[in-house]
Amino acid sequence: MSADKLDIYRSKRDAARTPEPVPEPGPLPSGHDDTFVIQEHHARRLHWDLRLERDGVLASWAIPKGLPLDRKTNHLAVHTEDHPLEYATFEGEIAQGEYGGGLMLIWDRGTYETEKWTDREVMFVLHGSRVSGRYVLFPTDGKNWMIHRMDPPPEDGLPPAADLRPMPAEDRKRLPRDQEAYGFEFDLGGTRALAILGGGKVRFIGADGAPLTPESTPGLEELDGLGKAAWGLPAVLDGRIADVGGAPIYMIFDILRLNTGDLLGRTYQDRRRTLDHLSLRDRRWQPTPWFPGDGKPVLKVARDQGIPAVLAKRLDSPYLPGARSPYWLRIPVPPAG
Incomplete structure (x- = not known):
């Protein structure tokens, strides 16, 4: 001993x-x-x-x-x-x-x-x-x-999300000068949606905070299995429901709550690391790739692939529900030539 x-x-x-x-x-x-x-x-x-x-x-x-x-x-x-x-x-x-x-x-x-x-x-x-x-x-x-x-469970197993709205990006014409301070993502378009997971269920809310339904968002019922992802833990994700090859894919780029914890005050870099660790990858959902430090190659790939815009997000950015700020930027892809 x-x-x-x-x-x-x-x-x-x-x-x-x-x-x-x-x-x-x-x-x-x-x-x-x-x-x-x-x-x-x-x-x-x-x-x-x-x-x-x-x-x-x-x-x-x-x-x-x-x-x-x-x-x-x-x-x-x-x-x-x-x-x-x-x-x-x-x-x-x-x-x-x-x-x-x-x-x-x-x-x-x-x-x-x-x-x-x-x-x-x-x-x-x-x-x-x-x-x-x-x-x-x-x-x-x-x-x-x-x-x-040993205590009774929460009422429905879903994390609270009534106070949450997707965080929008400011429009800019060009990449930021201090690119090393940002992470870069592709903007694939589609329907912006927060996914609330818990108890094996999932529900989606849109940019205005209203619930999304199969009637308002075609293909939404194909994402029901997402409720059992994230190891079955309660979570709130941010992403876009995009049409990829004729099928709806939920492209996930942020995580706001996980396992009873609020992640809004964490940096974008730390939230992305948590999201990547969860391995949320299926034929109907996956995390978007992100590239810290250099946006020029991302912009070039976006132009070559016909992607309309690139997002630049400060690595030290908190998540500000519903608030547009210089933390997140949207840069349209210039035409080739």
Whole structure:
């Protein structure tokens, strides 16, 4: 048995190569055993890390699909090494090639109450800004545990979206001068639509906030399967329903909410990274390609392919529902010649 609860943690990290806190061996800090943090971890596969303060460290579980929102579904929770208490405030980019390499973002923080803590069962109540409720963790096989929600589920499983409208772009005649500060996308036309996913269902709202229907948007019923994408997690996506080869395709270029969390304040670059990790690719939907740093090749390809315009989005841009701003620009493709 390890003499120090953080020995395994230290053995997997080089303090000279990672921005993570790596405290020296010594007495552990004392706390109140009531702090929790959930971190979104962009490692080889997107997942969430649940950490509960316990006896001077953060007991930790990696949860590939995040915390379950209803009592019908248990989610896998892989028990990992204890983390130092300082990790409760950590955000940053862990270098590729290092253990856990990738972006680490705080998803939620708050306090929790322990109802039971044994080797066979950890029962607790979370009080966070995004996640609240009563949960239980229990082991199944080695490091594999399961997490179960004990509270009733949200009413319909769909994330709130009444306050959301698609963010429009300003029209410009040419590419921005500081292209390294932007990501570039193709504007394929079609119907702008937010997709609200949850509970295996999907509904769409248009640029004016009104619901889209099969009568108003032909081919919409062919997108019903999108409700089970995003690993079955509740989400709000932004994109366009475009006609590609005579079939409707939902081209996704942003994600506004995911698994009870609001992503509007995150940068465009971070939202795109989250979207890409979800692997939302099917014959009826897919993420649009994006190209950070240089819009000239994108403009050339758009002209060669007959695409009408290119979008330039600042990498540090938040998502401003319904607000037109210089963060997002639409540049018409000039004719060849």
